[in-house]
Amino acid sequence: MPLTQLVADHIQPLHAYDPPPRRPGIWLDANESPWPLPEQARQRITSVLAETAFQRYPDPGAAQLRETLATTQGGHSREYVLGSGSDELIALMLHVLSKPREGAASASVAFPWPTFVMYELGAQAHRLTPLRVPLDKQWQLDPSAWAQVLTQKQPNLVFLATPNNPTGNRFDLQVMRSFIEAHPHILFVLDQAYGPYDDQAPQVAALFERFENVALLGTLSKIGLAAIRLGWCRIRPALAAELHKVRQPYNVNALTQATARLALTELKPTLDQHVQAVVTERTRLTEALSNIPGLTVHPSHANFLVVQSPKAKELHATLQSKGIYTKHLASMDPRLTNALRITVGTLDENNALLETLSSVFQ
Ligand SMILES: Cc1ncc(COP(=O)(O)O)c(C=O)c1O
Structure with missing residues (x-):
């Protein structure tokens, strides 16, 4: 008898939470902060961890x-x-x-x-x-x-x-x-x-x-x-x-x-600055995305935006081909078939995103 038969009935039909492996590029798919810790903060952590x-x-x-x-x-x-x-x-x-x-x-x-x-x-x-x-x-x-x-x-x-x-x-x-x-x-x-x-x-x-x-x-x-x-x-x-x-x-x-x-404690002011930078970029990105005809942007109080478009699937693939990773929400709910979830990135990352999205609608 294969040992997998001993797995509990309620576990067998489940699917593991399995995010895709990451390749080099711009990661706007996991709602992380885009900001690496500054050198000084890293050094402080390193010395404490030592x-x-x-x-x-x-x-x-x-x-x-x-x-x-x-x-x-x-x-x-x-x-x-x-x-x-x-x-x-x-x-x-x-x-x-x-x-x-x-x-x-x-x-x-x-x-x-x-x-x-x-x-x-x-x-x-x-x-x-x-x-x-x-x-x-x-x-x-x-x-x-x-x-x-x-x-x-x-x-x-x-x-x-x-x-x-x-x-x-x-x-x-x-x-x-x-x-x-x-x-x-x-x-x-x-x-x-x-x-x-x-x-x-x-x-x-x-x-x-x-x-x-x-x-x-x-x-x-x-x-x-x-x-x-x-x-x-x-x-x-x-x-x-x-x-x-x-x-x-x-x-x-x-x-x-x-x-x-x-x-x-000590690093909180740095983290707060990063949060504030994301909030500022969220406003800019919301406006800029709303100006792209064919996109609907939903107001967000988080560090990501939901963008809807009949071309969502194509947009997701085009962005991916340019190394910009977003999350296509189609499998979650029929109301999200045309939706992408895009984490707010740094100014440069967001500009790269905007450039690619604009090019699709030109
Ligand atoms: C609403 C919500 N809660 C909790 C989590 C889990 O966060 P973590 O386990 O990284 O603390 C997430 C991660 O995406 C989330 O979106």
Whole structure:
């Protein structure tokens, strides 16, 4: 009997999250920051990392980094659980909050659709029933569709990425608040991966202070440190304690812990400048793309834009042939058949993009 037959039934039909391998070129496909760290920052990191006790395990509880997060992001260090990217925290929450409610055959988890694919993939991997709730025409949460799902299906968790990936818009604060207030027995996970690019992010984070049934997700991946894989979850200590039970003991390595502490303190002004540069370029790029006849650009509060065109497939291929990589969203949702997701790059990268796109429509 092949050993693959021993793979659990719910795992066999899944597909691995498998981003394409990277070739040299302009990478506008993964919502990273386009800015490398400046030389001085690299040197500072290098000298701190050189002090690492490489022969020892890292601090299993990442106490110092959790303190730094409490100081810089608010709250108490007990409220922070860390992971190898926020991906790991999503998986941990689904693992832990997986008990079916009374009378239900399985636990469920709801999220808008389209959204970040790991909520659904994680749900399937942990045997929760995923519930897609379609976004409305403006890509906002549809209150009546949500009222029905929340009341009738009683999901254990709801994931709301605001700003949302891949649509780039942020969700209406009052609508989110009304869901949270009306359903105190559902955990609302507000994923702030793109929060640094959204001036409404502090009000979203404030929902944590007001409501017990809110958790926040954050990451360094979108603001210049995707390589180190550091994400965090801010959640009530009683639930944090449950997440710690299933977290791998040394899941955040010592090099990441040390680099993340620098990123959140000494290097923060540099990272903030880079975020600001992206926000400035987002405005310029939105305008410039809107001026290309044949393209529809959607307003974004994230570090990427969604562009629609009947020629999306051709545009994607032409850009790729020039070494400019974007994400064609066709497979996600019928409403995105003609959509490309384009990460905001540096000024030069964005100019290269604009030049190629303009040439297609000439
Ligand atoms: C909304 C959202 N949340 C979380 C993540 C995962 O980020 P990471 O695991 O790199 O922290 C992503 C990555 O694209 C995302 O788009």
